[in-house]
Amino acid sequence: MAGQSNTGIESAAEHSLPSPCLCIYHRPMFALTGATGYLGQSILRQLHVANLSVGAVIRAGSDRSILESYCGWIAEAPLDDVDALAKAFKKADVVIHSAALIDIRRGNLAMLRKVNVEGTRMVLEACRRAGVRRLIYVGSIESFDLSPLRRPVREDFAFAEGTAILDYGNTKADASRLAVAAGFQGELETVIICPTGIIGPWDYNRGLFTTMLTAYFHRKLPCLIPGGFDFVDVRDVAGAVISAAHKGRSGESYLVSGNYVEICQMFQVLEKISGVKAPRMVLPLTLARLMAVVLEGWAGIFDKKVPLTRGSLKMLSMSVRVSSAKAAEALGFQARAIERTLEDVVKWHRDPLANDIDCRPAASAFSGRS
Structure with a gap:
């Protein structure tokens, strides 16, 4: 609950752990899981711009087309093969673990646990075997216990059990607890970055x-759903992840939030930017819940992902506010205005090959480096 450590373990500061030990004079070598994913691609771009060496750790059969321009090496290693992962991590000082299975449906818990929990366990063990100094684990706002909504969500909210x-x-x-515990065992430094809802350009995987x-852009979105959420630009999340490599404190988690916005307000902004008329009808909550039940049933039968479930609707209806003050102070994190993000989203949708979209975060991920 609010007011408690999110791990049940004392903070790193209470153990007088040193400041991040990746020396700012050393240019670390990175390995990145989930490199072909939405966030992973932005991390790759920013590491490339900063002239930092990175290797991509991918599944067999993954599309390598975007990787070859940014990566020093590419290794195939499934998350359930600790030996292959350790071999892939051998060159790395820092491993960024962004690979995850995202599924907002019910009924897929076994696969979610296999990828997100057991996969993280394997990554942690592979880091130890390979002699990696630091792991940056990409968590999620959804991993926190959001029931005590008396104030904005902060890192002292408990991880959900x-x-x-x-x-x-x-x-x-569960995966975040594994990462934090590993950091306190002393063999591996771990930092957890927990973003809110990630949006922005370059979503070639076509997320929800x-x-x-x-x-919406094809005028096939008949109505909107009620509620709102905190959305953060993918480039700003990537910047926080990279900053955590040399500024984050081991055993600590950092919330990375952007702007809380109602869904209907977001589409009003999109209408002003794009000129495409936004839907005027917002479904009543009762009808939206009924639609979510129908969509979940359809998704279960045909094994499809859907944009609306009872769980996601509950998230949108809770008006969750999130504080990223800790990340701002420790990592230099800064979130751009959502209008700037949506301008680039519209530009990218109109021209997926547009080369005038800045890949850098709002705040430089490398400020303070010597």
């Missing part, structure tokens, strides 16, 4: 938000 709104959140909470926007 089976009480997250989504099964996905419960598995990310991008799929909804595509329907």
Whole structure:
């Protein structure tokens, strides 16, 4: 609950742990899981711009087309093969573990646990075997216990223990606890970055938000759903992840938030930017819940992902506010205004090959480096 450590373990400061030990004079070598994912691609771009060496750790059969321009090496290693992971991590000072299974449906808990929890366990063990100095684990706002909503969510909120709104959140909470515990064992430094809802350009994998926007731009989105959420630009999250490599304190988690916005307000902004008329009808909550039940049933039968479930609707209806003050102070994190993000989203949707979209974060991920 609020006011307690999110791990049940004393903070790193209480153990007088040293400041991040990746020397700012040393240019670390990175290895990145989830490199072909939405966030992973932005991390790759920013490391490339900073002239830092990075290797991509991918599944067999992954699309390598975006990787070859940014990566020093590419290694195939499934998350359930600790030996292959350790071999892939051998060159790395820092491993960024952004690979995850995101599924907002019910009924897929076994696969979520296999990828998100057991996969993280394997990554941690592989880091130890390979002699990696630091692991940056990409968590999620959904891993926190969001029930005590008396104030903005902060890092002292507990990680959920089976009480997250989504099964996905419960598995990310379990994985986050593994990462924090590993940091306190002393063999490996671990830092957890927990973003809110990630949006922005370059979502070539067509996630749920991008799929909804595509329907909107093609005038096939008949109505909007009630509620709102905190959305953060993918480039700003990537910047926080990279900053954590040399500024984050081992055993600590950092919330990375952007702007809380109602869904209907977001589409009003999109209408002003794009000129495409936004839907005027917002579904009543009762009708939206009924639609979520129908969509979940359809998704279960045909094994499809859907943009609306009972869990995601509950998240949107809770008006969750999030504080990123800790990340701002420790990592130099800064979130851009959502209008700037949506301007680039519209630009990218109109021209997926547009080369005038800045890949850098709002705050430089490398400020303070010597």
